[in-house]
Amino acid sequence: MKPLRMALTKGRLEKDTVALLERIGYDCEAVHNKGRKLILPVGDRLEVVLAKAADVITYVEHGVCDLGVVGKDTIMENGTSFYEVLDLGFGRCKFALAAPKGSDFFGGYASRTIATKYPNVARNYFESKAMDIRFIKIEGSVELAPLLGLSDAIVDIVETGTTLKENGLEVVETICDISARLIVNTASLKLRKAEIEELVAQMEQAKKQA
Template sequence: MISIALTKGRIEKDAVKIFEKAGFGIDELKSKGRKLVFNDSKEEIKYFLVKANDAVTYVEHGVADMAIVGKDTLLEKGENYYEVLDLGIGKCKFIVATLPNVNIFNRIGHIKIGSKYPNVSKRYFEGKGMDVEVIKIEGSVELAPILGISEGIVDIMETGTTLKENGLIVVDEICDISSRVIVNKSSFKLKRNEINEVIDRIRMACNN
């Protein structure tokens, strides 16, 4: 049996549509209620729903053979897996934003950045040779510059509406993001044929 971790929320909903299009038996997932673990009605596959960071953890530790998770999470957390497929869903961008009257790139010395993604933020600013302190914020990161805890933020952006409503502007785009399929390294050796079949069916569903 192959076990697949799906990131809860929007990625889960988009992934379920892809699995259905690919001919998998995901009836339980479509009417899941409060359940978190489901069996495919057609294939030897078990699905379970998890938060994004946990999806990576379960793959790295071999609890899940595969997972569907956003590239933002992969850039922030972990490297011990194979990234095998870009699904082209959940598209957004990593961006840097500030209040309109703040130019962080002209600042000399230490600056503060608010973000849910400290590793991504540090790599970006260190790549520009800037001295940055990243303040990790779990909630609405847009509040950080408004309340004066940071000069800017690094966050993911889909439409930009939330930024505009809070008076922030995008000052740089770091990279594009979408949902990816990752595979446990050991599982790929032991279950290569089964996993490749699942990947091929998902790929065909995404391309049709």
């Protein structure tokens, strides 16, 4: 039987996931010394694929990876054709609506413009508020948009809020909390149910001991 394949979001989530796997007893030496390799063995029963966050979802949805670790933010923006089986508890932050300090974002009846890297999340959030909103997708530093007069506010991920303050912005409303999640391909969960459920249980136990 070939190893289970797990896609990991490069960077901090990768490091936190590897630490979790090591607590279970997996040998992650190949990941620590990966060089430029992107597919790496983790013990005999697991291998990891290092990818960008949105690609983790793509690989799991298409079944080339059995499992993936990705932020809830990416899941909310990019689709749900998989099972979300475990909140891993790390990578904590939040989605928030932020506007220039002192501005009355919800006052009046004028239409508002929102800049964001997450138009689907922003659209879903504002649908319940019956407001006239225009969305502009930004790829880089979204905090720039209100400073340049491109938007009235932003919807973005907030960790400490320091970047917002330094750019004259403040949180108007928290949309939801975010953390890293373990996702599983729908076919894999049927075909390799026992293996996957064992790994999920081990990860859940290791998370509690962290």
